[in-house]
Amino acid sequence: MLDLAKHPLLKYLxxxxxxxxxxxxGALLLVIIxxxxxxxxxxxxxxxxxxxxxxxxxxxxxxxxxxxxxxxKYGRKPFIILGGVLLGVSMFPLAFIDPTVALVPFTLxxxxxxIGIVLFDVAADAWAIQTTKVNERGKVNSAMFxxxxxxxxxGSILLSSVAKHFGYNMVFIVTGLIIILTMILxxxxxxxxxxxxxxKIGKLLVLEFKKKNTLLIAFFGLxxxxxxxxxxxxxxxxxxxxxxxxxxxxxxxxSLFPIATAIGAVTGGVISDKWGRKKTIYIFLIGALxxxxxxVFANSWQMLAIIYPxxxxxxxxxAFAAVMALFMDITNPKIAGTQFSILTSIxxxxxxxxxxxxxxxxxxxxxxxxxxYATWLIGPALILLHFIKENNNKN
Numbered sequence: 001m002l003d004l005a006k007h008p009l010l011k012y013l014x015x016x017x018x019x020x021x022x023x024x025x026g027a028l029l030l031v032i033i034x035x036x037x038x039x040x041x042x043x044x045x046x047x048x049x050x051x052x053x054x055x056x057x058x059x060x061x062x063x064x065x066x067x068x069x070x071x072x073k074y075g076r077k078p079f080i081i082l083g084g085v086l087l088g089v090s091m092f093p094l095a096f097i098d099p100t101v102a103l104v105p106f107t108l109x110x111x112x113x114x115i116g117i118v119l120f121d122v123a124a125d126a127w128a129i130q131t132t133k134v135n136e137r138g139k140v141n142s143a144m145f146x147x148x149x150x151x152x153x154x155g156s157i158l159l160s161s162v163a164k165h166f167g168y169n170m171v172f173i174v175t176g177l178i179i180i181l182t183m184i185l186x187x188x189x190x191x192x193x194x195x196x197x198x199x200k201i202g203k204l205l206v207l208e209f210k211k212k213n214t215l216l217i218a219f220f221g222l223x224x225x226x227x228x229x230x231x232x233x234x235x236x237x238x239x240x241x242x243x244x245x246x247x248x249x250x251x252x253x254x255s256l257f258p259i260a261t262a263i264g265a266v267t268g269g270v271i272s273d274k275w276g277r278k279k280t281i282y283i284f285l286i287g288a289l290x291x292x293x294x295x296v297f298a299n300s301w302q303m304l305a306i307i308y309p310x311x312x313x314x315x316x317x318x319a320f321a322a323v324m325a326l327f328m329d330i331t332n333p334k335i336a337g338t339q340f341s342i343l344t345s346i347x348x349x350x351x352x353x354x355x356x357x358x359x360x361x362x363x364x365x366x367x368x369x370x371x372x373y374a375t376w377l378i379g380p381a382l383i384l385l386h387f388i389k390e391n392n393n394k395n
Contacts, residue, residue, distance in 0.1 A: 001190040004131055011131060014189055015140060016147030018124045021084055021182040022117050023151025023258065028091075028175050029054060029110065031156050031254045034236040035247050036168050040100050044241075045359040048233040050103065052356030054110035057118045058348035064115075065122045065341025069201055075191045076127040076337075083119030084183040090116065091176030095169040125344070126336035127191070129328050134391060135273050138280075138325040142269025145320035149265065149312075152258035160251020204335045205342075213389050214330055218346050220388060223381035224285070224323055225350035227292060228315050230374035232355045234362055235308065242367065243301050253305060260309035264316025272322040277329070277390045284318035285382055292375040296368040323347070329391040 004011050029051055037047035057064075068079050090113035099106040124144070132140050159171050208214055235257070239250045264284070272280040291310045298304040327343045362370050 002185075002188055003190045005192065010189070011128070012140060012143035014185060015124055015128055016143040016150075017182055017185045018080060018084075018120060019144045019148035020151035021087065021179045022121065023148035023153075024155040024175060024178055024182075025087060025091075025113060025117060026148070027152045027155025027159055027254075027258075028171070029114075030152075030232060031236045031251065032159050032163060032168070032171060032247075033110075034233055035160070035240060035250055036163070037099065038237060038240050039247070042100065043359070044234075044237045045363060046103075047237070048359035049356055050099075050107050050110070051233050052352050052358075054107055054114055055348075055352045055355070057111065057114045059345050059352055061118050061122055061341035061345040061348065062338070064118050065126070065337040065339070066201055068123050068126055068337035068341075069335050072337075073193065075193050076123040076130075077186055077189070077191045079123035080120040080127075080186045081183055083116040083121070083123070084179060084186075085116070086119065087113045087116030088176045088180035088183075091172045091179065094172040121344075122337050122341045125328075125340045129331055129336040129340060130333050132328075134329055137328045138269035138271070138273035138277075138321060140269075141321050141324045141328070142266040145265035145269075145316065145324070146262040149258035149262035149316065149320075153255040153262065156251045156255040156258065160247050160254075163251075164246070164248045201335050201338055204332055205338055208330075208332055208335070208339055209342075211330075216384065216388050217326060217330060218343055220381060220384045221323060221327065221343060221347035222350040223377070223384060224281075224319050225347045226354055226377040226381075227288065227374050228319055229351035229354040230358055230361075230377065231295070231311075231371070232351065232358065234358050234367075234370070235304075237359070237362075238367060239301070239304070242299075243304065245301060249301070253301060253308075256305055256309040257312040259312075261312035261316035261320065264313035265321045266316075267313075268317025268321030269325065271317070272325050277322050277326040278385060278388065280322040281318050281326075281385060282382070284314045284322070285378055285385070288314040288318065289375065289378045289382070292378065293372055295371040295374075319347075326388075326390060 002010055033051055034047050068076060090109050094109050097106045128140050162174055163171050236250055236254055239245045239253060268280055268284055291314060294307045298307050327340060331340045
């Protein structure tokens with residue numbers, strides 16, 4: 001078996017691979033499903049509601065983190081394998097369900113798949129916290145979210161091509177097969193069980209969340225995610241209804257965003273290890289404040305192909321690298337699954353709470369005002385960041 005202790009660089013490949021499966025399903029949920037529903041004449045309000053409802057487990061990570069900590073004597077790997085298999089297997093029945101006839105079962109299967117993601121997410125996060133030093137966590141988050149957005153990019157191109165040439169039924173089968181294959185690497189990696197005694201989760205958790213800085217960081221994560229959540233489901237629909245692109249063109253253009261986000265995550269992760277978390281977050285959030293409102297000028301695919309990836313790069317460097325590294329820095333390794341899952345649940349609640357209503361907001365506001373309102377949400381996060389303290393201990 002592969003050993004992380006003997007191959008230090010393996011951890012970046014391992015966690016990037018695990019998050020690749022997350023990104024592949026993200027391409028399905030955030031791009032392919034939106035286009036699929038639009039082709040079936042299902043309204044954008046309904047499409048974003050379904051995608052948002054299926055994503056609810058991301059905001060409920062705090063329910064799954066304690067499970068990983070409670071059974072800590074078995075390690076984190078079993079939960080990664082279980083989650084990956086659950087996600088992969090849940091894709092296959094979707095190939096045989098027509099959402100215009102059975103929307104609830106269709107949504108329920110997507111929901112079950114996201115539970116699988118949450119299971120392996122919280123376990124992988126805890127495993128990463130336990131096996132990395134503070135000055136490695138920016139880079140390990142680069143690997144995680146670089147892998148996730150690479151999966152999103154490849155999924156956008158591959159799955160949209162499959163949809164065009166073989167139909168949407170085959171999309172779900174291909175997605176399930178690839179996800180199951182990504183579990184080979186974690187299955188082949190040896191895990192050293194660091195804690196064999198069950199920690200006192202409740203007592204430690206109360207102590208950690210009594211800290212003012214922890215509460216500030218948790219609320220900051222919520223605010224910092226709102227801009228990303230606002231545009232999450234809308235851009236693919238915008239490409240189809242406003243720019244009049246077909247599914248293959250949307251998949252190709254949509255892939256630019258996660259590619260840029262992956263590059264941003266790698267850049268932000270490396271910089272945050274070198275310059276610190278707060279300075280890195282300031283740089284990327286201020287950049288997002290400048291470039292996000294330019295989406296109102298994206299009235300052609302060429303303009304969108306320039307502006308949309310820049311927004312992705314800036315979000316990758318902040319929310320998906322430096323902010324997650326900041327979360328890891330304040331997390332107690334003894335309850336890594338629980339505490340980190342609570343922090344990310346709060347952040348994901350910010351993402352998906354506004355994402356669920358984004359279709360309705362577009363109908364009410366129109367696209368231009370919608371993009372401007374999404375930008376204004378960055379301001380409160382920048383203000384709160386000033387009051388946060390970061391951990392400068394490199395050990």
